Amino acid sequence: xxxxxxxxxxxxxxxxxxxxxxxxxxxxxxxxxxxxxxxxxxxxxxxxxxxxxxxxxxxxxxxxxxxxxxxxxxxxxxxxxxxxxxxxxxxxxxxxxxxxxxxxxxxxxxxxxxxxxxxxxxxxxxxxxxxxxxxxxxxxxxxxxxxxxxxxxxxxxxxxxxxxxxxxxxxxxxxxxxxxxxxxxxxxxxxxxxxxxxxxxxxxxxx
Numbered sequence: 001x002x003x004x005x006x007x008x009x010x011x012x013x014x015x016x017x018x019x020x021x022x023x024x025x026x027x028x029x030x031x032x033x034x035x036x037x038x039x040x041x042x043x044x045x046x047x048x049x050x051x052x053x054x055x056x057x058x059x060x061x062x063x064x065x066x067x068x069x070x071x072x073x074x075x076x077x078x079x080x081x082x083x084x085x086x087x088x089x090x091x092x093x094x095x096x097x098x099x100x101x102x103x104x105x106x107x108x109x110x111x112x113x114x115x116x117x118x119x120x121x122x123x124x125x126x127x128x129x130x131x132x133x134x135x136x137x138x139x140x141x142x143x144x145x146x147x148x149x150x151x152x153x154x155x156x157x158x159x160x161x162x163x164x165x166x167x168x169x170x171x172x173x174x175x176x177x178x179x180x181x182x183x184x185x186x187x188x189x190x191x192x193x194x195x196x197x198x199x200x201x202x203x204x205x206x207x
Contacts, residue, residue, distance in 0.1 A: 013173065017182050020172050029151055029167045030190055034197050036082070036120050036149070037066075043084040044115065046107050046139060047124035050180045052088040054124050054153075054187060059086035061191040066198050079202060087111070104134035108142050115146050123152040126179045128159020128170070140164050153186055155179025 001009075036043060043062055047055035062084035068076060087107050088094065097109040111121065121143045123129065129136035129152075137160060143150050144164075151168075152161035156179070158170040169186055171179045 010178075013175070013178060014182070017171055017173055017178060018185075021182075022169065022172075025167060025169050026186070026189070029169055030193055030197075032120065032149055032151055032167055033062075033082075033190065033194060036118070037194070037198065038201070039118060040083065042114065042116070042119040043082050043122055044111060044119065045084065045086045045122045045124070046136065047088060048133060048135070051124040051126065051183070054180070054183050055122070056086045056089055057184075058122065058124070058187050058191070059084040059089075061187065062194075065191055066195045079198075085114070104138055107135045108138040111139055111142050111146075115142065115148050117147040119146075119148045121148060121150055123150065123161055123165070124183055125152070125159070125161060126155045126176050128152070128154035128156065128161040128168070129164075130159035136161070153183045155183075 033043070043059070045055040045059040045062075047053070062082035064081055067079045067081045087110050093110060094106055097106045101109060115121070121139055123136050123139065125133055125136055127133070129140070140150055140160070150161075150165040152165040153169050153171075154161045155171040155176075156174050158168055162168045162170055171182045171186075173179060173182075
């Protein structure tokens with residue numbers, strides 16, 4: 001296959017994802033997050049591997065970008081972002097849980113200290129937590145016990161997360177690079193729509 005052919009094929013497949021993805025589920029996802037922001041609930045983002053990077057970026061944008069633009073140098077103390085925390089970012093805490101209790105407990109252990117009713121865990125996984133992501137499964141189980149919401153971004157058939165989440169956006173393609181890439185597209189779509197909604201809220205357009 002020539003480079004040009006590969007490029008055209010890859011971009012055409014990306015176009016098909018954008019065409020076929022469930023827009024109603026994206027809207028549902030947005031509604032849950034916006035309601036959580038209005039109620040000042042905590043958001044815990046979680047991912048493994050490449051999805052850990054997306055989880056980190058998502059938490060950063062939820063905490064800052066939704067209310068404080070990059071051109072705004074002075075912090076607007078009358079506005080706020082999400083109370084968003086990425087659970088895969090603290091190496092000392094993560095390795096302590098892994099060393100003492102095993103890989104499957106790394107996120108459950110952290111959530112046990114922080115997760116409360118009405119909070120959200122936001123999971124990101126190419127295969128939807130199936131197979132080798134026991135740590136995501138245990139996080140979901142704890143969230144259900146605490147009456148927290150479960151939101152997720154997945155790919156392939158959606159896996160366990162599609163069955164267990166309050167809202168799961170599934171990238172409709174069996175391709176790891178396409179799924180991971182489109183998760184970043186979804187993250188930015190969601191963040192910048194939330195930014196608009198929050199601006200409307202502060203201007204009195206939304207209650």
